[in-house]
Amino acid sequence: MTELVEHGKLFIGGELVDPRGTDTIEVVSPHTEQVIGRVPHASQADVDRAVAAARAAFDRGPWPRTTIEERIEVVGRIKDAIAVRHEEIARSISSQNGSPYSWSVLAQALGAVMVWDAAVTVARDFTYEERRGGVLGPLLVRREPVGVVAAVVPWNVPQFVAAAKLAPALLAGCTAVLKPSPESPLDSYILADIAREAGLPEGVLSILPADREVSEYLVGHPGVDKVSFTGSVAAGRRVMEVAARNLTRVTLELGGKSAAVVLPDADLEASVQGIVPAAWMNNGQACVAQTRILVPRTRYDEFADAFAAAAGALVTGDPLDPATQVGPLVARRQRQRSLDYIALGQEEGAKVLAGGGRPAGLDRGWYVEPTLLGGVDNAMRIAREEIFGPVVCLLPYGDESEAAAIANDSEYGLSGSVWTADVEHGIDFARRVRTGTHNVNTFSLDMLGPFGGYKNSGLGREFGPEGYGEYFEHKMVHLPSGYGSES
Numbered sequence: 001m002t003e004l005v006e007h008g009k010l011f012i013g014g015e016l017v018d019p020r021g022t023d024t025i026e027v028v029s030p031h032t033e034q035v036i037g038r039v040p041h042a043s044q045a046d047v048d049r050a051v052a053a054a055r056a057a058f059d060r061g062p063w064p065r066t067t068i069e070e071r072i073e074v075v076g077r078i079k080d081a082i083a084v085r086h087e088e089i090a091r092s093i094s095s096q097n098g099s100p101y102s103w104s105v106l107a108q109a110l111g112a113v114m115v116w117d118a119a120v121t122v123a124r125d126f127t128y129e130e131r132r133g134g135v136l137g138p139l140l141v142r143r144e145p146v147g148v149v150a151a152v153v154p155w156n157v158p159q160f161v162a163a164a165k166l167a168p169a170l171l172a173g174c175t176a177v178l179k180p181s182p183e184s185p186l187d188s189y190i191l192a193d194i195a196r197e198a199g200l201p202e203g204v205l206s207i208l209p210a211d212r213e214v215s216e217y218l219v220g221h222p223g224v225d226k227v228s229f230t231g232s233v234a235a236g237r238r239v240m241e242v243a244a245r246n247l248t249r250v251t252l253e254l255g256g257k258s259a260a261v262v263l264p265d266a267d268l269e270a271s272v273q274g275i276v277p278a279a280w281m282n283n284g285q286a287c288v289a290q291t292r293i294l295v296p297r298t299r300y301d302e303f304a305d306a307f308a309a310a311a312g313a314l315v316t317g318d319p320l321d322p323a324t325q326v327g328p329l330v331a332r333r334q335r336q337r338s339l340d341y342i343a344l345g346q347e348e349g350a351k352v353l354a355g356g357g358r359p360a361g362l363d364r365g366w367y368v369e370p371t372l373l374g375g376v377d378n379a380m381r382i383a384r385e386e387i388f389g390p391v392v393c394l395l396p397y398g399d400e401s402e403a404a405a406i407a408n409d410s411e412y413g414l415s416g417s418v419w420t421a422d423v424e425h426g427i428d429f430a431r432r433v434r435t436g437t438h439n440v441n442t443f444s445l446d447m448l449g450p451f452g453g454y455k456n457s458g459l460g461r462e463f464g465p466e467g468y469g470e471y472f473e474h475k476m477v478h479l480p481s482g483y484g485s486e487s
Helices: 044-059 068-084 086-097 101-125 158-172 186-198 212-219 233-244 268-279 297-313 332-348 400-408 423-432 464-471
Strands: 010-012 015-017 024-028 035-040 129-133 138-145 148-152 175-179 205-207 226-230 249-253 259-262 292-296 351-354 371-374 391-397 416-419 472-478
Touching: 010 044, 010 186, 035 086, 035 186, 044 148, 044 175, 044 205, 044 212, 068 086, 068 101, 068 158, 068 186, 086 101, 086 158, 086 186, 101 158, 101 464, 148 158, 148 212, 158 175, 158 186, 158 226, 158 464, 175 212, 186 205, 212 233, 226 233, 226 464, 233 249, 259 268, 259 400, 268 297, 268 416, 292 297, 292 400, 297 351, 297 371, 297 391, 332 351, 332 371, 332 391, 391 400, 400 423, 416 423, 464 472
Parallel strands: 148 175, 148 226, 175 205, 226 249, 259 292, 259 416, 292 391, 371 391
Antiparallel strands: 010 015, 010 205, 024 035, 129 138, 138 472, 351 371
């Protein structure tokens, strides 16, 4: 039986303190459907305390005034501690959201380490101040930290996304309030412990588990200078609306309905081996998942058979079992959502080629079989709406122009991939697809390059110098004519 994890305090300004309210969050295992954790539910009063601490730390504290090397030293200690405790973090996340443990080790925990590490690399090479020749005289252009950051993260990859926001914010000299999802708050206490031991000054970081109402209060708080949010399109629109009241800067990383396009010359085995883990990754609970697989009509049957066989071979079960490849969905509502879309797809004329229901032998837990729907038309709702579960669509196309048109015919533009025997041709195809990230004969997300979306998939970028730059204001200082010129 899983031991109940309970925390009675909130991490505010670098210390564990009593919450102002009495509400609690119960964390339920998606595998057993039993309560496995309990933490305080942050209140608006707790948000006020956290923002006030962050505001004081930014306006008057030492953190924004330290050198970049001093900040790198502290952030490096955070990264190293996460690496040491990565198995503990992975188990905590898998127990909360159902991610397969093997995937959690690589993507949830060690992936977060990579994000912290890449941010340090970017920070070291970043240009914080430069001289330019202006039209009217010499200029000094400075990049200064934006201020207090509200970082709102989802339940599907909580530590990875927290790192994507906190690492650049802290390295830039900002202070931050992290808002974990109520579905997965337990791992945030491990991060709080790590941050406290790393030596962050008072007020620099607070962590407040809470629901949407308190999240909205944080996003709309006048003491916040920037919001970095990852979540659904609907929630992103609301974040932007609330933040606009104070003209608060926002970065939004939202949903996706990404297309994996198999060109006619692609190798069948290599394509299937590459696409399957990208399509059903994290139980389908990933914004970058390749959930529309486009295959040539002339090769449809062979690809349909191969993808159906691969989906059927995926091992579904207890997320803490290292052999598991697909675990349960995070909540009962998410399971029902997937089942509803499977039924809708069949009503629209799609065929279930693999999966379609509850896995055999798993009578408890929020499980859905890895499901492949074939004969899908891009006008169907199952091809247009983000399901966020292990449900993937197989779409036939005629020629390459039609494939590109289908890939682009979406309100989303987050990720995508192309599979071909000719890499240069694949690069040309990638140029035609309007997504923030694209892959040729692979699937990855590199932390030294910009990540974000076109269209409804978001605003701004994370990772790389482009993402780091989102945490700075730009200041132009005019200098006297002739200043700095050689005599």
